[in-house]
Ligand SMILES: Nc1nc2c(c(=O)[nH]1)N[C@H]1C(S)=C(S)[C@@H](COP(=O)(O)OP(=O)(O)OC[C@H]3O[C@@H](n4cnc5c(N)ncnc54)[C@H](O)[C@@H]3O)O[C@H]1N2
């Protein structure tokens with residue numbers, strides 16, 4: 001049997017980082033930056049007030065309480081400013097430019113809030129409540145480097161440098177297809193021998209959680225020709241295809257039957273539990289990577305986390321490798337088949353120190369998976385883990 005590590009290595013050697021494209025900022029969330037972003041101007045662009053209050057010369061309020069004439073009113077956005085002379089105050093709002101001559105702002109709470117004159121009750125140091133030009137970013141300074149995942153704050157600073165569009169590696173577009181004659185769309189009634197299709201929902205959501213654009217292309221019955229037609233129709237919008245089901249040893253394995261003759265997809269047994277039957281390769285003129293995951297719901301999800309997620313990261317231009325491991329103490333004994341790496345479902349305590357396996361470790365037990373927040377990894381050569389032992393876990 002092929003090792004988990006060898007299978008992931010083959011996958012990462014095959015998938016390519018997506019080519020950069022220029023996107024409107026509104027569409028850039030979750031993509032990876034493909035250029036250096038710098039600011040054309042200092043940020044803030046001008047000295048401004050950090051508080052609502054009065055711009056003054058600090059020397060004029062050193063002997064507070066003092067009363068000063070208020071010679072101007074500066075809301076944020078004001079362009080033309082009068083310089084203030086000695087003994088004067090100007091009412092100023094947060095974000096408004098500091099007038100020439102002023103060197104400090106007195107918060108309104110330290111005054112009588114007057115409009116013609118103002119009584120300042122406390123002295124302020126020079127620079128009090130003043131935000132200096134360039135304090136956040138100098139003109140020309142790089143604020144984000146290529147390879148940065150664009151989240152809310154990153155999008156904010158790109159907009160904050162005045163950019164409308166940005167070069168990024170896009171979110172991979174991933175089409176998810178379920179196969180199985182027993183599958184019914186949730187919402188429709190269940191007939192004898194049928195189950196509701198859950199994998200396409202799980203996998204599409206997992207794609208989105210991993211930063212891809214997931215499209216649920218629904219279910220295909222057990223006919224290989226119909227499966228190939230469906231796959232062909234989906235390839236135009238796919239950077240990756242994920243299928244679930246139809247890859248093990250049964251009499252009706254449409255995915256295996258349809259793809260084996262192409263010679264570009266390998267079906268293998270990987271030394272893991274769950275998730276042993278795996279298929280991976282490329283399809284279509286554009287050599288679109290395809291993951292044919294096992295149908296058991298827990299198996300397909302675990303396979304996604306171990307193999308598809310790292311591939312999506314590589315395609316997005318992010319560092320890609322096996323999921324990060326954390327160490328915790330397991331609170332009950334575990335068993336694992338010899339020669340396979342087990343990924344048991346567990347609940348990791350909030351502080352990350354201890355982990356409890358969930359009840360129901362079958363690869364069909366989706367409710368048990370839904371109650372878990374981690375996978376407990378038991379190495380290939382280990383068959384029994386005593387309660388209290390240190391184990392490695394993958395957060396999910
Ligand atoms: N004789 C053998 N039988 C099986 C082997 C084996 O080595 N020899 N491997 C087992 C393992 S391990 C797994 S995992 C499954 C994988 O089977 P398939 O990938 O061919 O998947 P199916 O047979 O289509 O389905 C398996 C199971 O999962 C349910 N399923 C499928 N799709 C969905 C879906 N979209 N939503 C919810 N549930 C789904 C399906 O009804 C089956 O119960 O094979 C074992 N058998």
Ligand code: MOO
Pocket residue numbers: 272273274275276277294296299363
């Ligand atoms: O190894 Mo299968 O993937 O669990 O039931």
